[in-house]
Amino acid sequence: MSKIQQTLSIIKPDAVERNLEDNIKKIFTENNLGIKESKKIQITKDEAAEFYKVHQSKPFYNDLCDYLSSGPIVVMILEGENAVVANRKLMGATNPKDAEENTIRKLYGISIDKNSVHGSDSIENAKKEIDFFFKN
Ligand code: CDP
Ligand code: MG
Numbered sequence: 001m002s003k004i005q006q007t008l009s010i011i012k013p014d015a016v017e018r019n020l021e022d023n024i025k026k027i028f029t030e031n032n033l034g035i036k037e038s039k040k041i042q043i044t045k046d047e048a049a050e051f052y053k054v055h056q057s058k059p060f061y062n063d064l065c066d067y068l069s070s071g072p073i074v075v076m077i078l079e080g081e082n083a084v085v086a087n088r089k090l091m092g093a094t095n096p097k098d099a100e101e102n103t104i105r106k107l108y109g110i111s112i113d114k115n116s117v118h119g120s121d122s123i124e125n126a127k128k129e130i131d132f133f134f135k136n
Helices: 013-017 021-030 045-051 061-068 083-091 104-108 123-134
Strands: 004-011 034-041 073-081 117-119
Touching: 004 021, 004 083, 004 123, 013 021, 013 073, 021 034, 021 073, 021 083, 021 104, 034 123, 045 061, 045 123, 073 083, 073 123, 083 104, 083 117, 083 123
Parallel strands: none
Antiparallel strands: 004 073, 004 117, 034 073
């Protein structure tokens, strides 16, 4: 049964800075994830804090919010079969050191914090995250 879904992807500042936008987008499109929307923006620390609210009790929260707001990012709506899980597979593990060969984080991630991409982790969070960036 076909399960066409949408998910939110972010190319983080470390990857935008290294001009990896096109390389990363190619990985999505070559793996049957269409890019329905895409925009390059910079967010404030307050917006980053709202976006990553789920991590507010974690020791890395403050640095994470500083980081996501430190430079331009590319936010995208990806669409395709099982898009949430498909995107997470293409991304690889949170820590690039643990990521499988040919995943985005293995190819381009620098460290656990500068790991090049964000991807929604569930259908419910995908809806929330898409609304966060694309609802007017
Ligand atoms: O991004 P992902 O869903 O794989 O990981 P997460 O556990 O939801 O954490 C969100 C982000 O916080 C990660 O992508 C890392 O950039 C950052 N993080 C960190 O800086 N240090 C950690 N120990 C864990 C996560
Ligand atoms: Mg996560």
